[in-house]
Amino acid sequence: MTLARVVAFDGVDDERIAEMQRNMRDSDPPEGLRPTELIVLHDSDAGKALAIVFFANEEDYRAGDAILSTMPAGDTPGTRTSVAKYDVAIRMAPS
Numbered sequence: 001m002t003l004a005r006v007v008a009f010d011g012v013d014d015e016r017i018a019e020m021q022r023n024m025r026d027s028d029p030p031e032g033l034r035p036t037e038l039i040v041l042h043d044s045d046a047g048k049a050l051a052i053v054f055f056a057n058e059e060d061y062r063a064g065d066a067i068l069s070t071m072p073a074g075d076t077p078g079t080r081t082s083v084a085k086y087d088v089a090i091r092m093a094p095s
């Protein structure tokens with residue numbers, strides 16, 4: 001079953017999101033990090049963001065969680081306020 005690591009951040013402005021887009025486009029993920037997908041949701045008015053990282057299985061999730069948990073604060077969108085693990089129960093895309 002697919003798993004999702006959902007992280008909430010405060011203090012996230014538009015400039016930081018643009019910087020992260022550039023950095024992610026121009027670099028490879030950290031060694032050992034094997035996500036299947038990454039989604040970042042941003043509420044510019046509130047200065048909040050959610051990062052949702054999808055993993056194919058428990059092993060990839062555990063490795064990814066260990067890597068992402070030790071990520072320097074300067075590499076994150078803002079101040080991390082929560083981290084949670086979810087099973088992806090339903091996923092739909094228009095056909």
